[in-house]
Amino acid sequence: MSDSENSTTHFGFKQVDKNQKVNMVADVFHSVAGKYDLMNDVMSLGIHRLWKRFTIDCSGVRSGQRVLDLAGGTGDLTAKFSRIVGKSGQVVLSDINDSMLKVGRDRLRDSGIVGNVEVVQANAESLPFPDNHFDLVTIAFGLRNVTDKDAALRSIYRILKPGGRLLVLEFSKPENENFSKVYDWYSFNVLPQMGKLIANDSESYQYLAESIRMHPDQETLKSMMQDAEFDQVEYFNLTGGIVALHRGFKF
């Protein structure tokens, strides 16, 4: 969370100038984009696919709807939503990082999914979409990297239609202390080594482990969503609380 009284914020465990954070995050994702999907599968043993399925299951998505996949990067959620909303619906794949979007665009084209998907580079803190525009906004493993999360939540609220919902899938705090210790060991000892071996980049995965610890816990994020005027906010812990899905509505 950022310190509003001065212009610094956290980048993992480091304190950096707020203006620098977005570029530092950009560097991380330019670096990991090429091996992003592979690393997700290796690090989570494929379980990230099930977390994302759970997100779709909680979305209530229907044919003909308009969906924004924010910080959607390489487009795996977009690909699924595209099939579900069909020709009469639309999916916007949006990310601040153009390297990630390039991977996403190529992947979607290779899967034969093009017709109802639009790709837009944008900053979650100030989204370039009209008010009351989307039925559903999802942000999967992206909110953690946003400098001003409150601004992003307010921006998302604005562009949602009345009755629409926000789903935030993100790393969170494990429920059990012993499990938390095992998870910490895995994050700080195994992940950076995997990053070095597979992506030749241990620093980005060090940032991953650190940024997870700096992200708000379940209750704090729930309050932040309520402060941004979301209604009926609730969260669901997955895999012992390593990941949480937060859901809120705009009424």
Place this chain on the structure above:
Amino acid sequence: MPTAQLLSSIIESALNQLLSMDEASNARLLKLEGKKVIVDVMEFPQALALHFSDQVFVGMLSRDDETSFVKDSDLYLKADLNTLLELQDSSQITRLIKADKVQINGDINLAQHVASLFKDLNIDWEQQIANHVGDVAAYHISSLFKKFKSDFSEFGQSVSNIVKDAALEEKKIAAHPLLVEEFVTQVHELSAQTDMLEQKINQLSSQRKQ
């Protein structure tokens, strides 16, 4: 580990694999394009959502969100497993609805299209096997399987005959159909004679009163 999602991904993969093995599936899927069907089988821990496009996407829905199931689908079906199997016969639908054994909201024709998507699957298994092991091996495997199926069917019939004979002739725990038929005829004759006797008694009673 989100177990429900693991299960739905396995089911989805299997369904799409089966559909891809029959070219005629595309036309049947087209009738369902863009539709969302929620099937709530009471014995299962969660409800199933089927989204149809050029493929099927299978989702799992928590019953905590049950109040939105009707609004969130083109067809919503809630029943126990036995009833769901009975629903394959469309002539049973009205009876089952009247007996409160199934709740259906939405377009009922969709149910028939969904059933036909899987019931009408016509997969050339020999060709599918041939894609992996070659034509000759596939032919032999297929012939072997057909022979096994025929032998098993004969064996089953033979066992059925043995049990029937044992029940009728050896252990005499069941009556022979011809004996049952003779018994029923005798009972009808007795009933007719009893009716005639009753009429005669009534006639004599009324004559005596006079």
